[in-house]
Amino acid sequence: MQNLHIQRKFMVVFGGLMILITGICVLAIVALSSVNTEATALVERRIPNLSNAMELKTAVANIRAGEYNHILSSTLHALREADADLDVHRKALSAVIAKYSKTLARPETLTNFSEFKARLESYYRDDARVLELSRALRKDEALAVARDAETRFDAVLASADQAVEIQRDLAKEVSNSVSTTESRSRVTLIVALVIGVAGVLGGLIMLTRLIARPLSELSRATGILAAGGKADVPHRDRGDEIGDVAKAVEQFRMAAVDRAGSDARAAAEQQIVTTTLAEGLVLLTEGDLTAEISVEFPRHYAALKTNFNDAVVRLRTMIGSVSESAAGIRTGSSEIAQASDDLARRTEGNAASLEQTSAALVQIDGRLKATASAAGRTVARADQAIATVSGGRTMADEAVQAMERVRESATGIDSVIQGVDKIAFQTRVLAMNAAVEAGRAGDAGRGFAVVADLVSSLAMRAEEEAKRARDQLTVTQTDIVTAVEAVQRVDGALANISGDVGEVHTLLGTMAADNQAQSSAITQISVAVSAMDQSTQQNAAMVEQTSAAARNLTNEVTALADQAALFKVDNGAVRKVRKVAKAAPAKIGAVPYTSPVKALPVSVMAKANGVAHGIESKDWSDF
Structure with a gap:
C-alpha cells in the first residue's frame, strides 16, 4: 500500500467502502423481498384456500340439511321450495368446487380433492x-334411504374436514417460513452492519497511517531543515508522492550540507588570510618593519602574501613618505574583511533558504491540487x-405498508369467521326449538327430530371450526406484527448507515477547508521568498562595491610604490623596488548576477515589492 499513489489509495479505501455499503443494501433488499414474497403467498393463496375449504364443508352441510328439509316437506308448494333451495345449494357447492380446484397445486391437496369429488358423486346418487x-311422498322410505346414506355423507364431510386441515397446515407452514426468513434476515443485516462500521473505521485508520501521519512527519522535518537545523528526512523508501517529496527534500538537504562545507572551508581560508594580514598590519602600525608573512597562504591568496612581503621590504626604506599610504592600506583592508564576512554570512543563509523553499513550494502546490481533486471525487x-x-x-417503507395491508385483510377474515360463528349458534338454537316441537308432535315428529339433531351437530361442528380458524388467524396476525417490527428495525439500521455516510461527507468537507488554509500559507511563503530575493540582490550590489574598494586599494599601493621608487637609501642610491601589479579590471563579458528564485505571480510580486520598498537606503550606510 505504501507504494501506491495517494489517488489510488483513496480509490481503494472509498471503493471498498462503496462495495461494502452496496452489499449491505443488497442484503437488505433480498431479505425484504423474501419476507414480502412469503407474506404475499400467505395472503393471496393460503388464507383464500383455507376459506374455500371451509366454504366447501359448509356447502356440503347445506345440501344435507336441504335433503332433510325436502323429506319433511308435505305439500306441493313446500316441495317446490325445497327443490329450489337444493338447486341453490348445489350451485353454490359447484361454484366453491370450481374456485377451490383452480388454486390447488400440491399433491396432497389434489389427492384430497379427487377423493372428495368421488365421495360426493357417490353421495349424489343416494341423494337423487x-x-x-x-317427491313421490314416500317419506318413510326416503328417510330410510337418507339414514342409509349417512355413512357416505360422513365420508364426504370427512374429506371436507381433511381439506380444511390440509389448508390450515399449509398456512401454518408458510407462517413459520415467514418467521424463519425474518429471523435469518435480521441476523444477516446485523452482521452486515457491524462489518460496514468496521470497514469505515478501518478505512479512516488506513488513510491516517498511510497519508496524514507521514505528511505530518515530513512537514516537521522540512520545518527543522528550513530553520537551519539538522533532521533526518523520513519516508524516503516509499514509492508514492510522499516518498518523492521526501527524496527531493533529502537531495536539497545533502546539497545544503555540501554547500555549507564549501562555505566553511572558504571562510576558514579567509580567516587565516585576514588574521595573518591583521597581525602583520598591527606590527607595522607599531613600527616593526621587519615583520613578514611566513605562514603558507592558500593558492588563491599566494599573490597577496608576495605583495605584502614586497611591501614590507619597501617600507623598510620608506619610513617618511609611506605613513599616510599605510593608513589608507589599513582602511582598505578593514573594509575588505568586513565586506567579505558580511557577504559570506548573508550568501550562505539566503542561498540555502531560497533553494529549499522554492522546491518545497513547487511540490506542495502540486500535491494540494491533487488532494483537492481527490476530495471532490470522494x-x-x-x-x-x-x-x-x-x-x-x-423499499423498507413499502414492505411495512404491505404488512399493514395483510393485517387489515386478516382482520376482515376474522369478521367473516365471527359471522359464521353467529350463524352456527343461531342454527343450533333453531335445531333445539325444532327438537322441542318434534317432541310435542310425538311419533309424527320423529323424522323431524332426527333432522334437528343433525342440524344441531353440524352447528356445533361449525362453531368448533370457526374457533379454530380464529385461533389460526390470531397467530397469523401476531406473526405479521413481528415482521413489521423487524422491517422497521431494518429501516432504523439503514438510517444509521446514512448518518455515518453523512459524517464521512462532513470530514471530506473539512479536508477541503484545510487545503484552502494551506494554499493561503503558501502565498505567505511566496511573499517571504520574494523578500529573500531582494536581499540577495542587495548582496550582489555589495559585491560590486567590494570590488570597487579593492581597486581603490590597488591604486593606493601603486602610489606607495612610486613614492618608494623615489626613496633613497643611506648611501644615496635609489633602491630598486619591483612594481606592484595593478588590480585586474572587471571583465567586459562578465555574467551579471542572477537570482536563483523563480519568478512569482504579478499579484504576489506586488505585495512583495511593497514589503521590499520599506527597506530604506540607510541600510547601505552600515556597509
Missing part, C-alpha cells in the same frame, strides 16, 4: 334416490452512497 322418493461518491441508502429505506 332420496329426492325421488320424497464527496461525489459519498453522495451516491447516501442516495443508495435512501432507496433501501423507501
